[in-house]
Amino acid sequence: MEMQKQKIGKWLLGALLILVVPNCLFWILEPKVSLSRGVFVAEYLLIACLYPLINRKLFITIWILFAVYDLVYATSSLFFMDFMEMVHALAKIPELALIDWLKWGGLLILFILIIFTLVKGLIRYEASYRIMHLRFLWPLIVLAGVVFFVSKKEIVSVPTWSVVKAVQHAVFVSTAKHNIDYLGSAAKTVFWQEPAAAATNKEALILVESWGLLTDQKLHSDVVQPLYELVQNHQYTIREGTASYKYLTQAGEFRELTGCVFHYYLVRDKWVKDSSLLIKKQEQGYHVIGVHGNTSKFYRRNVFWPVLGVQEMYFIEQLNTLQLPLCGSNEFRGICDTVINTWLLNNMNRQPDRKEFYYWVTLNTHLPLVEVHDEAYNNFARQWKEQGITENTLQMAYQQKGLFRDLAGKLSKPGSPKAHILLVGDHAPPFIDPADRKMYDANRVPYIELIPN
Structure with a gap:
């Protein structure tokens, strides 16, 4: 025993x-x-x-x-x-x-x-x-x-x-179709139906890098506050909501353009083309223009964007000919998002009568961030730090607020195009520290629709 x-x-x-x-x-x-x-x-x-x-x-x-x-x-x-x-x-x-x-x-x-x-x-x-x-x-x-x-x-x-x-x-590609995630798409909800004849002929889907849904609602409201100044000026009506997300940027692109998250090697399947918002916009008579401030080769956008319906593409390879300034970390340095704001609106004004749909994937809030520590940031961050918001979260929030402020300021200027715009997050910031990650919803990202009055 x-x-x-x-x-x-x-x-x-x-x-x-x-x-x-x-x-x-x-x-x-x-x-x-x-x-x-x-x-x-x-x-x-x-x-x-x-x-x-x-x-x-x-x-x-x-x-x-x-x-x-x-x-x-x-x-x-x-x-x-x-x-x-x-x-x-x-x-x-x-x-x-x-x-x-x-x-x-x-x-x-x-x-x-x-x-x-x-x-x-x-x-x-x-x-x-x-x-x-x-x-x-x-x-x-x-x-x-x-x-x-x-x-x-x-x-x-x-x-x-x-x-x-x-x-x-x-x-065995045929078995992969059983592994598609149907998440839905804020962009397809907003843009799938052809707009009324009196509506604007300029539309834009802006996929905002690392824009996650903050669990602190007051901080979220502070970040998007500049866009609401367009409402105060009676220039735009705003609608807010949230969308499901999984994984990182490429999955976010597939989600918003097709409503699904799937493997890259499925992108040429017929069902993907049939589901693509950009193909639908072509059928509605829109010329589809894609822009991103980094190289066309990252995530193979030079391959899958045309398949999904982008007819005219602008990456750093094309935009560099305009000698535009660069921003961001050395790892993901590219054309400044605020500069692309200007480029986007100017491009809309070049042919005001042409129906155009713009698809822009922003860049400068890609991790690792180039941190800002000027007086304006310190004033912004002070109250939130007292409430336990982490430094990394505040850096991200401040820089995204700056992007929204820049866009709102340019849209409010006389002569700016009256464009129907949707801004939507691709995913929450992929911070390593769990203390930073818990500042964001694990399953949802925000979106804001700007509807010209």
Whole structure:
């Protein structure tokens, strides 16, 4: 009987170790880093089963490589629809400054060293009690699989499942249609029906980078307040609302243009074209113009914009010929959004009688932000800091308010075009710190419709 108790005790201790060691570092990181990950990750149990079958150095290498993947997936899966989109984003990140490479490289090395130390400790325990083999681990593997497949992913997650799904969707495209998210579109609600004959022949959809729905309603009202000055001057009627969102900018574009979030490699499917707002505007006689202050190659906009209905495109490659000023961080530097405000309204005035639909994806509030610390910002931020609003949130709110102030000021000037405009957020800012992320609604973004009187 005593022997049986000892065996049970060793099994329980071994099971506890095999569950805690791979996950404990992530538990420590979670209060400071926004992670999308279960309490436990199932793959570590499967990797542990390889220990008796392969060389020890190879085992440690596989464990560390998976831990790095686990980290990347946990910090990124909230923002990308599948693994291939993560890979594309990583491959297209603009060149970082040397100090940034050193900082992130140092943190990665520290992470690897901690993982190495943990797995070595697990191997040392294995030498005495043999916990890393299938005969010991199969009950935990079965339990983890059951928990995962009954959709308790907040308890057990399987990061490699996204790789399997990505390959499946890319190779067997017909199955991918079962993985479309129908979120609806504020833009299609506003613009899908052809306007009355007396209405303006200039329309614009402005997708505002990282404009999330603030949980503090008073701060949200402060941010959009400049647009309401157009109401006070009786120039525009304003309607506000919110829309569902998932993932980052490309998903936001697909959502607003088609009502759905789907994989990039589906963009040429007939149903996408049939659902596209921009194709619909062409059918209504509008000339569709797209503008974005960064390169046409990021997110492959030079490929999918024409497919979705953009007939005339302006990116930094074209706008640079006008010698327009640049703004933003080194990572996402491009034509200043306030300058594109001017360009947009001037372009509308060039052919006032032509029906035109503008699609503009803003840029300068893309993370990382170039922070502002002038007197105007300090005056804006002071009252909100006293109410517990974080610095990163206030920087984002202040700069978005500046964009709205600039647009409202230019729309109120004599001679400005009377355009029907919808401003809508693509997603909440993808801050790393959970304290910043909780300042925004996790599922909704705001929109504001400007209707000329």
